[in-house]
Amino acid sequence: MSRIHDMGGRLGTGVVDPTDGYDFAEAKDWHKRALALNVACGFLGQWNIDASRHARELLRPEDYMRYSYYEKWMGGLADLMVARGVLTEAELASGQADGISPVAERAAKPGAVTEALMNGSPYTREAAAPQFAVGAKVQTRRPARNVKVPGGHTRLPDYASGAKGEVILQHGAHVFPDSNAHFQGEAAEPLYAVRFSAQDLWGAEADPRDEVVLDLWESYLEPAE
Structure with a gap:
């Protein structure tokens, strides 16, 4: 059985509009912050790109269908961080850390971000x-x-x-x-x-x-x- 995300060729989900005019440079501020947070958390080394994709696939079908693009990213990230022990559900709910994270030393340093993004992560x-x-x-x-x-x-x-x-x-x-x-x-x-x-x-x-x-x-x- 395919999951809700596997939508290619599925009827009833509406027409794809290739001219929606979305421009990331004009995106809502929280969209940019969502992308930045996902990139920053990737530096923690607790998961890989395939695991992050799967985390978004595991969102509840009703959430997957109603979430916008970056809401899916944030939902998957939150689930990954709890599952991998980066933070707890209580910390996530409160927005407050309970002490220092065991992976805090792996946090991205500002000077390293540009080089890392330029180099990418070759999978060959x-x-x-x-x-x-x-x-x-x-x-x-x-x-x-x-x-x-x-x-x-x-x-x-x-x-x-x-x-x-x-x-x-x-x-x-x-x-x-x-x-x-x-x-x-x-x-x-x-x-x-x-x-x-x-x-x-x-x-x-x-x-x-x-x-x-x-x-x-x-x-x-x-x-x-």
Whole structure:
């Protein structure tokens, strides 16, 4: 069963407006503070980007649907901080720290932030040679689920589960989010760009000229029959 966040191809959620004109430079002040707080807390080293994504996925469905973008970020961050012992529910509720945090010494220093953001966090790794060559016909796993952790994080979208496509690019090996999100190790795997016909994903109403390209990890794929 897919979670509420896996909304690709789902009917009934309204039309996507690509011209909404949102400009972060003109965003509400709390949006900027929410982003800054998430970045600052990342310096504490208590979770990774995959765990933070999964934390947002775990929000209650009713909250996920009513929260704005940065409310989702803040909800996931609050849950992560409690789950990882950075603060307690009582501290969160009161807005007051109960003593000094055990990770206080890892707080971001102003001078280190720009360099860290510029360098980013590369997720390329060494791993076994890729199983699929460019041009290989593949089929995605069905159902789209984490095979290690029941109900766990995965980057295989539900709408592409069980679909047949073609490998068009090898990206090298990258950290495997299905494992990394649950602190079970990086378990790097080859990552591929896979091309699908829009009609194979969406049905006959899709334009036959359209294609969808997804970046998918090797264990999401098998040779197409």
